Amino acid sequence: MRTLVFVVLSVVLFSCVPGVQFQEPMPPKRVNLPNIPKAYRGTIEDGNGSWKIGKDTVVLGDSVMVNGVDFLLRKMAGALVVNFPVPESGAYGVCIIQNDGQEMTTHFFEEDEVLLSFVDSMLSAPREVKQTSGLFSWEYHLLRPTAAEFGQMLENRVFSKANGSCPLPFGETVKPSAWIRPTN
Secondary structure, eight states, X not given: OOOOHHHHHHHHHHTOXXXXXXXSSSSTTOOOOSSOOGGGOEEEEETTEEEEEOSSEEEETTXXXXXXXXXXXXXXXXXEEEEEEETTTTEEEEEEEEEOSSEEEEEEOOSOHHHHHHHHHHOSSOOEEEEOOSSSOXXXXXXXXXXXXXXXXXXXTOSOOOSOEEEOOTTSEEOGGGOOOOOO
């Protein structure tokens, strides 16, 4: 059975401190989308549960995430950029959702050699290695790219490889585990 990429997103949004974080929502100095784009709205059902994606909310079980409160949406280079605040650090985790018209794939910025090498050589502001506060502290890399530099990060695909895909709901109910990707 295919792993639903949004289960990963729920883990990040609800519990995990990402190893790569951004000082502000990405891309910087861009307007937040007031609504979730229509192609993404609908219900996604898989063995792990059901996501109900509305105009400005995402519901997973008893948890409701609200756009503009629990996450911020922006667009860049044809991708939907999901920014979620990380309370432990005061920074933002970032998820990239790519849409090819039929399906969506989710990517994260992970602490790996390709990303760290890229940011060390390309970003005007050096990355910082920081520690969250509290009893269970975590080390993370704080990045401060400009909008142009973030665009280069997307263009050079320095984010994680997708571990699965999901059909776009377009207001319907989709079941990724039963979905057979159309061939062209």
